[in-house]
Structure formats: C-alpha cells, structure tokens
Amino acid sequence: MVNQTVTLQGHIIDSLILAKVLDTILMVGGTFTLTEFTVGTKREDLSHATIRIEASTPGLLQEILTAIQPHGAVVEVEQDCTVMPAPADGILPEEFYATSHLATQIRWEGNWIDVPQPEMDLAIRVKTSPLSANMVPMASVIKGDLVVTGRKGIRVFPLERPAERDVFGFMEALVSSERPYRHVIADVAKRMQAIKERRTHNPIAPKVLLAGGPAIVHAGGREALAWIIQEGYIHVLFCGNALAAHDMEANLYGTSLGYNLGAGRSVPHGHEHHLRTINRIRAIGSIHKAVEQGIITEGIMAACVDQQVHMVLAGTIRDDGPLPDVITDSTKAQEAMRAAIPGVELALLVASTLHAVATGNLLPASAPTVCVDINPAVPTKLSDRGSFQAVGLVMDSSSFLGELARELGWKG
Amino acid sequence: MSRVLMCPPDFYGIEYEINPWMRVSNQSNGDHAKTQWKTLTRVLENEVGAKLEFMEPVPGLPDLVFTANAGVLHDGKAVPSQFRHPERQGEERHFIDWFTKKGYEVINLDPEIDFEGAGDLLGLPDFWIGGYRQRSDIRAYVQLSEIFQKEIMPVELVDQRFYHLDTCFCPLSGGELLYFPSCFDTYAQTVLTSRIEQDKRFAVPPQEGERFACNAVCIDRHVVLPTGCPETMAWLTQKGYTPHPVELDEFLKAGGSAKCLTLALD
Numbered sequence: 001m002v003n004q005t006v007t008l009q010g011h012i013i014d015s016l017i018l019a020k021v022l023d024t025i026l027m028v029g030g031t032f033t034l035t036e037f038t039v040g041t042k043r044e045d046l047s048h049a050t051i052r053i054e055a056s057t058p059g060l061l062q063e064i065l066t067a068i069q070p071h072g073a074v075v076e077v078e079q080d081c082t083v084m085p086a087p088a089d090g091i092l093p094e095e096f097y098a099t100s101h102l103a104t105q106i107r108w109e110g111n112w113i114d115v116p117q118p119e120m121d122l123a124i125r126v127k128t129s130p131l132s133a134n135m136v137p138m139a140s141v142i143k144g145d146l147v148v149t150g151r152k153g154i155r156v157f158p159l160e161r162p163a164e165r166d167v168f169g170f171m172e173a174l175v176s177s178e179r180p181y182r183h184v185i186a187d188v189a190k191r192m193q194a195i196k197e198r199r200t201h202n203p204i205a206p207k208v209l210l211a212g213g214p215a216i217v218h219a220g221g222r223e224a225l226a227w228i229i230q231e232g233y234i235h236v237l238f239c240g241n242a243l244a245a246h247d248m249e250a251n252l253y254g255t256s257l258g259y260n261l262g263a264g265r266s267v268p269h270g271h272e273h274h275l276r277t278i279n280r281i282r283a284i285g286s287i288h289k290a291v292e293q294g295i296i297t298e299g300i301m302a303a304c305v306d307q308q309v310h311m312v313l314a315g316t317i318r319d320d321g322p323l324p325d326v327i328t329d330s331t332k333a334q335e336a337m338r339a340a341i342p343g344v345e346l347a348l349l350v351a352s353t354l355h356a357v358a359t360g361n362l363l364p365a366s367a368p369t370v371c372v373d374i375n376p377a378v379p380t381k382l383s384d385r386g387s388f389q390a391v392g393l394v395m396d397s398s399s400f401l402g403e404l405a406r407e408l409g410w411k412g
Numbered sequence: 413m414s415r416v417l418m419c420p421p422d423f424y425g426i427e428y429e430i431n432p433w434m435r436v437s438n439q440s441n442g443d444h445a446k447t448q449w450k451t452l453t454r455v456l457e458n459e460v461g462a463k464l465e466f467m468e469p470v471p472g473l474p475d476l477v478f479t480a481n482a483g484v485l486h487d488g489k490a491v492p493s494q495f496r497h498p499e500r501q502g503e504e505r506h507f508i509d510w511f512t513k514k515g516y517e518v519i520n521l522d523p524e525i526d527f528e529g530a531g532d533l534l535g536l537p538d539f540w541i542g543g544y545r546q547r548s549d550i551r552a553y554v555q556l557s558e559i560f561q562k563e564i565m566p567v568e569l570v571d572q573r574f575y576h577l578d579t580c581f582c583p584l585s586g587g588e589l590l591y592f593p594s595c596f597d598t599y600a601q602t603v604l605t606s607r608i609e610q611d612k613r614f615a616v617p618p619q620e621g622e623r624f625a626c627n628a629v630c631i632d633r634h635v636v637l638p639t640g641c642p643e644t645m646a647w648l649t650q651k652g653y654t655p656h657p658v659e660l661d662e663f664l665k666a667g668g669s670a671k672c673l674t675l676a677l678d
Contacts, residue, residue, distance in 0.1 A: 010554045011539075014607075015565040016599040017550070043539070043563045046554060072550040072566070 001054050002061050005035070006073040009048045013039065018049055021068045030055040030064045050076075081106040081153030083126050083146040090139050095149040096123045099135050100156055101365045101386065106133050107153035117342060118364040120386050124148040137338075139331055166190065167391055168368040181393050185400065188370055189407035191346050192233045199232075206345040207235040207310075211359040212397070213352030214242035215374075217256045221350075221398035222247060222300060223412055224405035229303035233408060236310045236340045237300075238355055241278075241319040241326045244287060247300040249277040278321035287311075287325050312336045316354070338362055346370075349390070351397035353378050360387035372400045414631045415677040416456060417510075419467040421449045421477045426665055430497045432573045433667035445662035449477070452636070452673060455656050460634040465677065467510055473503050478668050479675040480578055482507035483529040486560050490516035493529040496547050519559055527552035530675055531576035536583050536608070539563040543577030545570070565607075567600035573622075578671045582626040584635065588651055589613040590628065590644060592621035614647045624660075627669035631676075638669045 012018040025032045036050035051073070055061035065075060084093035101120040105112045108131060115124055115133045122135040126146045133148075141147065148154065166187035195206045216225055228234055246256045254260055258270025267273075281290050290296045291305035304311050314333035315326040327333040341362050347369040349356035356371050360382045363369060369390040371379040379392025393400065405412065426439050456462040470476055481500070483492035490511040495501045511518050521527055532548040533556065534541055540562050544550040546569045553564040567577070571594060574580040580595035589608050593601055593615050604613070616625040620641040628637035628644075635648050636656045645655040660669045 010550070011557065011563050011565055014563075014603065015567070016603055017566055020568075020597075020599045044557060044561045046557060070545055070550065071568070072554070074551075 001056060002058050003052055003054045004061055004065065005050060005052045005076045006065070006068065007048065007050050007076055008071075008073050009046050010072060011040075012047050012049060012072070017071055018047075021051070021071050021073055024067050024071070025051075025053055025064055028064045028067050029060055078107060079152045080108060080110070081124075081126075081148050082150050084149045086141045086143055086145045086147050088143050090141060091143075092123050092138055092141055093147050093149055097148045097150065097154060098122075099124060101363065103157040103364075103366070104135075105155045105157075106148055107155075108133070112155065118366075119338070119341075119362055121361065124154075137334070140335075168389075181395055181400075182403070184370070184391060184393055185403050186407055188346070188348070189404055191368065192404075192408065195345055196231075196233055199235075205343055207343045208233060209236040209238065209340070209344045209347045209359070210234050210350060211238035211347070211352060211355040212243055212350045213239070213355060214246045214256075215351040216243060216397050216401065217246040217250060217261075217300075218259070219351070219396055219398040220261070221401035222250060222256075222261075224398070224401040224410060226298065226300050226303045227405050227410045227412060228401065228408060229300060229307055229309060231408065232307055234304075234307075234309055236312075236344060237304055238312050238314070238337055238340075238359055239352070240313060240355065241315055241322040242274075243352075244301055244313055244323055244325070245274045245278050245321070248281065248287070248290070248296050249274045251296050251299045251302070252277055252280070275320055278323055282321060282324050285324060287323065310340050312340055314355070314358070334358070334362075348372070349382070350400065353381065356382055357385055360385060360390060363387065365389045372397055413461060413463045415463045415465060416629075416631075417465050417467060417479045417482065417675040417677055418449075418453060418673060419477050419479050420469050421445045421663075422469040423471050423474055424449075424469075424477045424663075424666075425474045427474050428499045430499055431575050431667040433665060435665075438665055440662045440665045448658070448660050448662050449673065452658050452660065452670060455636055455658055456629070456631075456674070459656055460629075460631050460636060462631055467506065470503075470506055473500075473506070475500055475666065475668075476503050476506060477663075478531075478666075478672040479507075480672045481529045481531045481576075482675050483511065484533050484556065484560075485511075485516060485530075485675070485677060486562075488515075488517055489559065490518050491521060491527070491529075491556060491559060492518060493531075494521060494523065494525060494527050496526040496528065521552055521555050525549045525552050525555070527556075528576060531578050531672065533564070534577055534581060534583050535562075536589070537587050539565055539607075541577065541581065541583075542566045543569045543581070546572065546575040565603055567603060568597040569595055570597050571595040573667070575667065576672070578627055579624060579667070580621065580626050582628045582630065582671065584630045584648075584651075584653065585632055586651070586653075587612060590616055590626050590648075592616050592618075592626055594618070595621075614644065616641070616644050620644050624664060624669035627671040629670045629674050629676075636670045638664070 031054045033052045035052050038048045040047045099122045101118050104115040125136040126133050167184045198206050253273040255270050255273050260267050284290045287301050291302050296302050313326040315322050315328040344367050349371040371382050371390045372393045374396050376394045382390050492508045526549045528547040532543040542553040542564045544566050550566045553566050557564045574595040580592040582590040623640045624638050625641040625644040628635050633653050635653050639657040639659045648655045
C-alpha cells in the first residue's frame with residue numbers, strides 16, 4: 001500500500017465538496033482516513049480537512065490525486081526542517097522546537113531521519129557530518145549547535161497500542177483506590193518475567209527500572225523489594241539519599257528513621273541511626289565498598305550491588321549527609337538518570353513524587369510505566385505532566401511490592 | 413442608482429478560439445456588434461435606470477468588452493481577475509488600472525491561481541456561489557472568502573460551452589434564480605436545489621439556456637436578457653420582473669451576452 005496526505009479547505013461541507021472528494025477517492029479505488037477535521041464556527045469561517053489516502057499501487061494513488069486536485073485537494077508538501085545556531089552555551093534559539101516523548105523524525109535534505117531516545121521538553125540538535133539528530137536538554141547546548149526551529153519538517157508518531165493485550169495495552173491512567181489492582185500487578189509480573197527471560201539471551205538490551213522513595217522501607221516493603229532485585233528482575237534503580245540510607249540503617253540497626261521495623265516502635269536515640277549509617281558509609285567511601293567489605297550484608301542496596309544494578313542516587317536540598325554515592329548537582333543527576341534510560345522497557349515508580357515525575361519526564365512514551373502511590377495526586381500529577389502512558393495504582397508501596405514479589409515466586 | 417462598467421466594442425472580434433462558441437471562421441460583424449452593444453447601453457440607461465461608466469477599449473484585446481471578467485468588487489475592495497488563457501491575460505493590467513484610478517483597494521490572489529472575476533463569482537442574499545473547473549480554480553474561493561468574509565459555495569461547471577458561472581446561473585434581486593441545471597455536476601445541483609426553494613428557482617429550458625438566457629443583467633425588478641427566451645421571460649414576468657430582451661447575437665459568437673458585457677459596481 002502507498003499513501004499520501006492531502007488537505008482540503010474552504011466551505012467544503014454545505015457545498016458537498018468534501019463529500020465529492022471522499023466519494024471520488026473511493027470510486028477511483030482508494031481508501032481514506034479523515035485524520036483531522038476542523039469545522040468553521042461562523043458561516044463565513046472556513047473548514048479544514050486533512051485526508052490520508054491509501055491506494056494499492058503508486059499508479060492508482062496518482063490517479064486518485066489527479067481526480068481530486070481540481071476540487072481543491074492540496075497534496076501536503078513535505079519540507080525540510082529549519083535550524084538555527086544556538087546563540088550561546090546553554091541558550092536555545094528563540095523559536096526552538098520543544099520535543100515530546102513520542103517517536104520523532106526530522107526531514108533533512110529530503111530524507112526523514114530518526115531522532116533517537118525520545119524525551120519530552122528537550123530540543124533537537126542536528127549534526128551534519130556525519131548526519132545525525134539527537135534530543136538535547138537546554139543546558140547542554142553549545143554555542144553554534146544547529147537546533148531545530150519551528151514546526152516544519154518534523155514528524156511525531158502517535159503511540160501504537162502494544163501487541164500484548166495486558167493492562168498497558170489499554171493505556172488507562174487508573175488512579176482510583178477503589179479499583180481492583182491484582183490484575184495490574186499480575187501483568188507487571190508477567191512483563192518482568194519476560195524481560196528477565198530475554199536478558200538471559202541478550203544481557204544489555206531490555207531493562208526494568210524502579211524509582212523509589214524511602215516509604216518502601218518505612219512501610220515494610222524492603223524485604224520484598226530486596227528479593228525482587230536479588231532475583232534479577234530490576235536492572236536500574238533511581239532513588240534519593242533516603243531510600244538508601246534507611247535501607248542500610250535497617251541492616252545496621254534494625255530501624256527505619258528510628259523505628260524498630262520488627263517491633264514497630266521508636267528506639268531510644270533511634271533518630272540518630274540514619275545519621276550514623278550515613279556517616280559510616282561516608283567513612284567507607286561508597287555503598288559498593290560497604291557491601292564488598294561485608295558491612296552491609298542484606299537489603300535493597302546489598303541486592304543492587306550483588307546484582308550489579310545500575311544505581312543513580314539523586315540528591316535534594318533536605319538530605320542529611322548525604323551518602324557519598326548521591327549526586328548533589330541536579331543537572332548532573334539528571335544527566336546520569338538520562339544515561340540509564342536507553343533500553344528501559346518497564347518502569348515502576350513507587351512511593352516517590354519527585355523521582356516519579358523526574359523519571360516520567362525522561363521516559364519515552366513507548367516505555368510501559370506503573371506509578372504506585374498511596375496518594376492519588378502522584379499518578380495524576382505524572383499524567384498531567386505528560387506521561388500519559390503511565391498506569392496509576394493507588395496503594396501502599398509495601399502491599400504492592402509484596403504482591404508483586406509473590407507473583408514472581410517469593411515465599412515471604 | 414446602480415452603476416455598471418462597460419467597454420465599447422471598438423476592437424471586438426473573434427481573433428482566437430478559447431471556448432466552443434468561438435470560431436475565427438465565424439467572424440462577428442463589427443457594425444452589428446456596435447449597434448447591439450449600443451442598444452444594450454440604451455436599455456440599461458433609459459429603461460432600467462442604470463448609470464454607466466466606460467473603460468477605454470484597447471487594440472489587440474478584443475474581449476476587453478466583456479467587463480464581467482474584470483474582477484470582483486465588494487465593500488471598496490477589488491480582486492482583479494487572473495485569466496486562465498494567455499489570450500486574455502493582457503486585459504488584467506487595464507482592469508487593475510481602472511480599479512486603482514477609481515479608488516478601490518486592489519487585492520491580488522496568489523499568482524498561480526486562476527480566477528475570472530464576476531464571470532465566476534455571483535452573490536445570493538445569504539451566500540456567494542463560485543464556479544470552478546472550467547476557468548477559475550476552486551482554491552480562489554478560499555482566499556476570496558477570507559478577503560470578503562463571505563461564505564462561498566464552490567460549484568463545479570461541467571459543460572465546456574458554459575465555461576463561466578454567469579453563462580448558466582443568474583441570481584435575481586429578490587432572491588430568485590435562473591439556472592441551467594445540466595451545466596452543473598450532481599453535487600452542485602443538489603446544493604442549489606437544497607439551498608434555494610423550488611418556487612424561487614427557474615431551470616431554463618435547454619433551447620433558451622443555449623441562447624444564454626442566464627447571461628442576464630438584473631437591476632432592481634428589471635432583467636435584461638438576450639432575445640429568443642420566451643419561457644424565461646414569462647417566468648420573470650410572473651415573478652414580478654420586467655424583462656428587457658436585447659439582440660446580442662454578435663457577442664454570442666464569442667460566448668458572451670448581456671451579463672458578460674457588464675460589471676456591477678455597487
């Protein structure tokens with residue numbers, strides 16, 4: 001099949017011109033999709049239709065175009081994209097094109113080229129020798145870089161429904177705490193098993209990402225998550241200072257933010273435990289070294305080190321310490337997170353508003369994403385900020401991780 | 413008082429063939445043409461009460477006499493014609509000069525678009541109708557809608573003998589319509605029959621349509637039309653119009669009649 005998009009405008013409804021054009025396409029032997037249609041609101045306003053025509057052969061397509069052009073159908077002319085040099089380091093040209101997280105192509109000297117790794121809210125930089133295009137954050141642009149401007153010569157592809165007929169296939173942003181969630185967790189587990197299976201053949205390709213907050217430890221999800229990681233189901237971990245600190249605090253002191261995780265009550269001077277933990281790790285030099293030296297023996301961090309999970313710890317303004325592994329420059333942290341995104345085929349955003357939104361911003365729309373939070377505002381916020389592909393689950397992180405682990409075979 | 417632009421037929425003749433009526437071998441008689449044109453001006457001035465203005469005829473531009481094709485005028489704006497055939501393109505600058513001299517704001521369509529003025533664009537009370545496919549390009553009506561802020565219905569003309577809308581379609585001052593249905597494709601016929609009530613439209617009989625019955629000039633309750641159209645005249649009379657038949661056969665040799673020879677300026 002070959003296709004061509006045409007546009008038609010004017011007083012095309014009451015004059016039956018649109019009907020005539022569509023009838024003509026069918027009569028000559030093609031099919032059509034009315035991809036866009038704007039109807040004028042006042043009598044004198046023009047209406048606009050964008051029609052995608054499909055035909056079995058180029059000859060037939062040409063015949064259709066010849067038949068409909070006299071009725072005002074205009075073949076959409078493909079144009080190259082326009083570029084302008086960045087005026088200074090970290091400054092984009094005024095008319096820069098802002099990206100979406102959908103698959104994108106630009107047209108350069110008559111050819112459409114892919115812009116890899118789609119991510120929302122970036123710009124597109126073109127390099128001419130050899131020809132390539134990539135998405136670039138504002139801060140990373142260098143004076144003189146050619147940056148795509150305007151909207152000509154840019155194609156964005158809508159998200160296709162995945163072949164798998166699971167919860168992600170429907171792309172519903174579930175945000176209610178009153179909807180059943182077991183099937184969602186079962187679907188997530190199936191995807192994780194499939195990715196793990198594929199990694200045995202191709203260890204670098206597909207990855208599962210988890211971005212999590214310290215509530216995982218406070219609420220009792222630590223054991224389940226450590227098991228999931230230890231079993232090789234998680235390959236990238238995004239978190240902050242707190243998740244790591246409280247996980248290791250639990251290992252060293254049996255507490256999380258001073259509360260005894262077993263007994264569920266505060267321990268004398270327990271609030272100091274996470275500070276002493278952080279101080280200890282700072283003295284050792286890194287989480288990796290602490291695990292290798294046998295200081296940290298079990299838990300989320302130990303499992304990550306053991307399974308060589310790619311960890312990115314991004315700091316915030318309220319961090320204690322922080323741990324030596326925490327990246328305190330937020331631009332550098334964003335770069336490190338971005339570098340870990342390629343290959344992510346499933347993202348679990350669990351109990352962390354800031355890390356969930358930050359990760360959502362970095363993910364392509366094609367990456368199935370689950371956002372789990374006890375607060376329905378978090379999945380809503382994620383969806384409002386453009387990560388429309390994310391499935392929201394309003395539930396406690398420890399329940400989620402426990403059920404997920406059991407789906408995967410945990411006996412805990 | 414209605415003002416009408418005309419151009420004396422001093423240099424009128426059949427010098428080329430750009431429609432099925434024109435045959436260089438079937439030359440017009442210059443004296444007869446002048447007499448017929450003069451009669452038309454007399455009827456318009458004396459019987460209809462129109463105020464006539466005249467353009468300077470130009471040697472080598474025989475069809476300048478058909479001022480309906482000068483362009484379209486409305487609300488002080490003039491959109492000049494952009495003729496499809498090179499034989500008539502020389503007329504464009506003379507029409508533009510006249511519009512400019514008379515103080516109209518001249519607005520040109522995109523240069524690649526063909527548009528033949530009031531020959532192809534005519535107004536009904538609620539909307540305008542634009543003929544396309546023969547001489548004017550349908551895309552002209554998108555631009556004209558924006559310029560004049562009017563709803564314009566494009567209708568496809570399918571008979572080469574009736575190459576301009578005004579050869580087969582004549583809106584009357586009271587909202588009625590004379591038209592020759594077979595000149596329009598089925599979609600256009602549906603539009604016309606659905607938008608104009610049955611008792612307000614008269615489908616001229618073929619023998620009168622071919623005499624250019626629809627190429628008539630309507631000013632108030634007067635209709636000036638070619639001779640040889642008795643049924644059309646009877647319908648007009650029944651509707652309260654006064655028909656004024658004028659012999660214009662010398663101009664029919666070029667595919668024009670009363671309406672083609674005039675441009676309404678109001």
